Amino acid sequence: MLVKPEERQPLAELLYFLELGEQLAHEVAATQATIAPTTKMHRFLEGQARQEAFHATVFRTSRMWIAPRLANPQKSHEPFKEFRALMRTALHRKDFFESILAEQVILESLGEAILQKLEVGLQKRRAPFRRLRSILLHQEAAHHGFGERVLEQAIANEVLTKQELQEKALPYLALSESMVMNLKSQFKEIDEDPGEYLTIQHTFLPDWLEETAA
Numbered sequence: 001m002l003v004k005p006e007e008r009q010p011l012a013e014l015l016y017f018l019e020l021g022e023q024l025a026h027e028v029a030a031t032q033a034t035i036a037p038t039t040k041m042h043r044f045l046e047g048q049a050r051q052e053a054f055h056a057t058v059f060r061t062s063r064m065w066i067a068p069r070l071a072n073p074q075k076s077h078e079p080f081k082e083f084r085a086l087m088r089t090a091l092h093r094k095d096f097f098e099s100i101l102a103e104q105v106i107l108e109s110l111g112e113a114i115l116q117k118l119e120v121g122l123q124k125r126r127a128p129f130r131r132l133r134s135i136l137l138h139q140e141a142a143h144h145g146f147g148e149r150v151l152e153q154a155i156a157n158e159v160l161t162k163q164e165l166q167e168k169a170l171p172y173l174a175l176s177e178s179m180v181m182n183l184k185s186q187f188k189e190i191d192e193d194p195g196e197y198l199t200i201q202h203t204f205l206p207d208w209l210e211e212t213a214a
């Protein structure tokens, strides 16, 4: 693997951030499965919860591989913690659609942007687990697609309006931007521009949400 010594710490910290995201995705999907309005959604979410637990293991293993001595990354993730608290509150209220908007649509669009862009750098550095990461990317795209379809259906069935969703999305979008900016120095140390991640994230958002994010 072609990782420069000075890149180990920032890469491990980025992987740790992804690991935290996967742990949260597991927790959220497992809870969403218990409040899903249809059996089909319930089954999908149970499957997603299993996949997310596996993803967390993949990132933990990659992190240990890249920096075995960095057992406990010290980077604090305040915007992530705020995002998590907001989503947990929505789940506590059994607001299924807000949780889908926050997790599958917004957070997973950021995850997809990071995974896709970071993948180029990881391949360049000949990082291990390439095949595993490619499976993971496909699964993430499926979770994100599921979230968009659930919301489109809810809008079509007049369960809630686009405008209501746009309003609900505002704090989550702002926090996802803060999450990337909070990792600015880690991205810079591996020659990455954090702004590009946000631009890619926006391309993954549904049209009606992209305007809100811009």
Ligand SMILES: [Fe+2]
Binding pocket: 022, 025, 051, 052, 055, 140
């Ligand atoms: Fe995941």
Ligand SMILES: [Fe+2]
Binding pocket: 025, 052, 108, 139, 140, 143, 144
């Ligand atoms: Fe996912």
